[in-house]
Amino acid sequence: MVTIKVEGMAQAMQAFTGIELALKTGLTNASNELLERVDAEVVNNLGNVKYGSGEINRYNHKSTDDSDGTIQGRYWNDSDVGMYREFGTGPVGEAHHAGISPEVHPVYTQTRWFIPVDQVDVDLEAVYGIPKITLGDKEFFMTRGQPARPWMYPAFQTVSKDAEGIVERSVNQALKGLQ
Known part of the structure; x- marks a missing residue:
């Protein structure tokens, strides 16, 4: 041994x-x-x-x-707003989502959105061109979505x-x- x-x-x-x-x-x-x-x-x-408070x-x-x-x-x-901004919304976001992470595959709703004017603190028509409509006695912004405006993924890419x-x-x- x-x-x-x-x-x-x-x-x-x-x-x-x-x-x-x-x-x-x-x-x-x-x-x-x-x-x-x-x-x-x-x-x-x-x-x-251009239009944002940094909120x-x-x-x-x-x-x-x-x-x-x-x-x-x-x-x-x-x-929630951050997610919508990063990936876009509706058919417009689905068609215009350049710059988002290739690892993310959002599913976009295909229906219109009706946003009550009195629940938004900015004029979406003036800022984003979202038309204002009246249904009954109430005003709404009507949209089919917004394009993606990525702000997080580009930061990751840069760093x-x-x-x-x-x-x-x-x-x-x-x-x-x-x-």
């Missing part, structure tokens, strides 16, 4: 643990930086809108999670160009802390 003695095994195991923690730290930092950049781009994209941006959210060793950054907007460099820098910086 042969006996092998390995010296410094505890130190080696500590080093591996340190590397794992440094990688997680670097990846988490990179994810957070990327999400901050996406947020800045998203806000900028909506800031360039939609109050519903932007971001998080970085470590689940089973996978670092994942998430960015989303939970405003993704720098993602590899940001991840590399953040991980290298975290690993340097081990020395």
Whole structure:
């Protein structure tokens, strides 16, 4: 029987643990930086809108999670208006949805929308050319939808160009802390 003695095994195991923690730290930092950049781009994209208050941006959210060793950054907007703006609505949105993510395949309603004039704080006819009609004694804006006006996906595309460099820098910086 042969006996092998390995010296410094505890130190080696500590080093591996340190590397794992440094990688997680670097990846988490990179994810957070990327999400901050996406947020800045998203806000900028909506800031360039002719008629808009930026209200939609109050519903932007971001998080970085470590689940089973996978670092994942998430960015989303939970405003209904944001979704309509990003993907468009109705037959018009279905026909004009350039610039949305190729990973998303919306289903568009084909019926007209009747929006009560008294429930909207902007003149949709003046802003978007949506005609105003009267049914009975009530006024409505009638639309067959709006084209997509993507503002989030273009932000992801812009930031993704720098993602590899940001991840590399953040991980290298975290690993340097081990020395």
